[in-house]
Structure formats: C-alpha cells, structure tokens
Amino acid sequence: MKTIIPGICLLMSATLNTSAQFKDPRPVKPKPNIIVFLVDDMGWEDTSVPFWDQLTDKNKRFRTPNMERLAQEGVKFTNAYATPVCTPSRVSMITGMNAAHHGVTNWTSPHKDVNADAPDSMLDSAPWNQNGFSPVKGVPQTVYATPLPALLKTAGYYTIHAGKAHWGAMGTPGANPYNMGFLVNIAGHAAGHPQSYLSEENYGNMPGKATPQAVPDLEEYYGTGTFLTEALTREALKALDEPVSRQQPFYLYLAHYAVHVPLQADKRYYQHYLDIGLDAAEAKYASLIEGMDASLGAVMDYLTTKKIAGNTVILFMSDNGGLSLAPPRGGAPHTQNLPLRAGKGSVYEGGIREPMLVKWPGKTKAGSVVQQYVMIEDFFPSILEMAGMQLYDAVQQIDGRSFVPLLEDPAATDSLRALVWHYPNKWIPNGGPGINYKSALRQGRWKIVYDQVQRRTELYDLVADIGEKRDLGAVYPDKVQALLTMLSQQLQQWHAPMPIDKVSGKPLPWPENRR
Structure with a gap:
C-alpha cells in the first residue's frame, strides 16, 4: 500500500513546472573525447623525451618529436608502471584489476587452453587464467569482469579499437574486441604480435604461410608499401570521421603492434639509424619507434584539423618494458634499458617502468611533471572519471586509483600506496635478471623483489639507486620484513596463483612463510 503526502506532491509539481519555464542558461560542456595510445614493448628510455632527471645517450639516439610535442603540451609521468609482459597489462587496463588479482599473469596463447608457460623440471605451472579475460561469465580459465569500453559505450561514447587486442584466446569471448563494447574493430584479435609489418607480405596473410599472428582486416593495403603502423x-x-561528423564523443583505443618483434625495418626511417652507426637490429628497432611516433603526430594533427583538439584527452603508455633479449635486439643481453636493470619479462625496473604522457586540455598544465608512481590498472578509474562517470556498474573490485587528481596537482605525493607485481610463471627457459617466478612491491622510495623459488629477497632504494645495483636488505632488515609481509598479505587477499612444486604437489609458500 502506497502512502501519498499531498504536500510533497505539490512541491514536486511546482518543481517540475519551474524547471519547464526556467532553463539553465549555462551551456552544457560536452564530454571529452578520449584516446589511449598504447605501444607494445616500448622501454622507458626508447624516446627523445627524458623520463629521468637527465637526458641519456639512449634519449639522444631516438627521434620522437611528437612525443616531445605531447610532453610539452601535457603531463609527463616519470614513475609509471605496467607488468613484465603484455597480456596482464592489457587486462589490467581494461578491468582496473591488478594482475595478481585477475590472475592473467602471463601472456596468453592465441590458442584456447594452451599454457604459454615454458616447461620447468621442478615446477608445474601456477593455476593462472591462461585463456585470458572474458566479459562473459563462466568461461574456463578466464577472469570475468566488466570491460572499460562497454561502460563508455553506455555513457554515449563511440568506441573504436585499432591494433593489438590480445586479451583472450581464440574461441573465447575475450578474443573479439566487439565483445568488449567496441563498435569498431580494426585488426584486433587473439594474437600478441604481427606475423609481419610488411604490406609486401600481406601482414602475414600469404597463401599457405599464414599463422594465427597474421594481422586481419587490412586487405586494401596489401602490396602498397604501407608499413603496418601507418596502415x-x-x-x-x-x-x-563517423563520430566527429555528428559531434558524438569518442573513445579511440589505438594499440600499436609496434615495437614488438619481429624487428622489421620501417623503410621511411631505417637508413638514418644505420647512418648514425647502429647495427641492423637496433636500426630496425629505432625505425619502429620513429614510425610509432609519426602515428602519434598524425593523430594529433587530425585533432587540430577537425578543431577538436581542445576537447580531446590523449593518454600515451607502453604495456611493458623494452625487450632486452639479444638476439633479437642488438648489443649485450639485458643492457638495452640501462640505467634501468634488465627488460621485458623482469620485475626489475627495466621490465616494468614505462613512458607515460597525458594531455587533457583545460585540466593539465603544459610541460608539467608527475613524480608520483602510478600503475596501469589506474587507467580504468581515471578514464571513467574523465568521461564524467562517477558511478558505474562493474562486477569486479577495482584496484586502480584515478590519477586525475595528479593532473590537477602534479606535485602531490602518496608514499604509503603500495604497487604489486606478481609473475608466478616461466617466460623464457634460461631466465635472466628478475625473470621467471618473481614478485615485487614498491612503497614510497622502497622496492622489494622476491624470488618465489629461492625464497630470497632484495631491497632497493629507487630514489637513490634507480639501477637497482645495491641490495640494502642487510642494512634494513625491518623494512624487508614489513614490505614482505605487506606483499604476502596482498597476494593472499587476491588469491594470487603460485607455482606448484612437482614433488609435494603443493603451491610454493607465500612470501612471509618462505622459511
């Protein structure tokens, strides 16, 4: 039975009549367009933009004038992080969850139910979500969550995917960007790298030679000499053009396959790097970087031409650190990201610290720098806040924190926040510095690295020692124990997967129970 209070009805009626007669004269500000420009395997130093307190020789090697332009017009983040390999980062960005929480801790094979872990004589694989992310509940060995593009689409955004997807295996919903809420998909599928960047090779779609890595959807460019990045x-x-023509806000997720292997020369830029003395491998790599930067410039020029640059947010990020395996890179192994230690696959800084830039006209102060550390899962709540979505319905718990306040106050700091990395997997057979079966946590200036197999810890002061050369564990044992306990408790709270001991059949112990 309903109770009607006449006074309230009268008040509501008066309110409705008043609102009909007197409209708010202030114009409604349109939602900002949002572009995520994501690069694959780009290191923190693979740019002419310095993300340190000094310009390095590596910075001088690369030509990225459009990154320089974006940094001059927006905000540079010098302590931005992703995960050691690609799929975990991409799943974190689209779900807002930490990799230890969503359980997609390694790169996913394009084939369903295929474990990408390298074999190990002592350990069975951790029970990680090897089929990746799924927007549909009940798909085996996936994490179920509400994807970011679907939420943006419900808010009126025209959603476009272009480039590398790599969220889930073929035969699962996560393989198809359309299932994520994208209205347009260009060349996105289950594979994590292109079979070829070359139009002369049809981007891998040669009769009798195509593999799951062949890039789809670009037939009109076959044989035209158009490099994949440009296509x-x-x-x-x-x-x-579609949303711009009707003034609809858009979300463009432009996720380049560059600069992932295979290292193939972008002929527009390759000769320059040979001329300055780089070997063939490094010249190819640098040409991929410059081609990526040219793409960023084309996007920025488009916004200017269409007169929408003033209401478009651009977020630039890489999905993991630069590759440091040699070959295919030139030079000695694990030196390509110096002064950062190691590279892709590692929980050391070379494997996880990324170049990140954000421009939000009217919000960001041109040329400003944020030193506060942020993580790739932070993109999820940040983008939703940019879109004006304070309330949204997501099935997952969000681990990321919005970095919008940092855009407004670049000097703000939070030394109590803890970032977590967890890699209970075997990426490559012979390992390397910080590679295979490692976890890490950063709080403030301190970072602890935990070897899951040897059950050893290392402690670094990243402010004084960005290269992680001096293990201070023996000097600060209380700090080691405090960070180790924090890491262990967080992994347990998230039910993070751990490798399985073949002898006992049990998971390896949590970090604080290592003895």
Missing part, C-alpha cells in the same frame, strides 16, 4: 593509423582516423 593502422590511417584506418583509425577514417573510423573517427
């Missing part, structure tokens, strides 16, 4: 850029900008 993706052209198609992404074509797709933008």
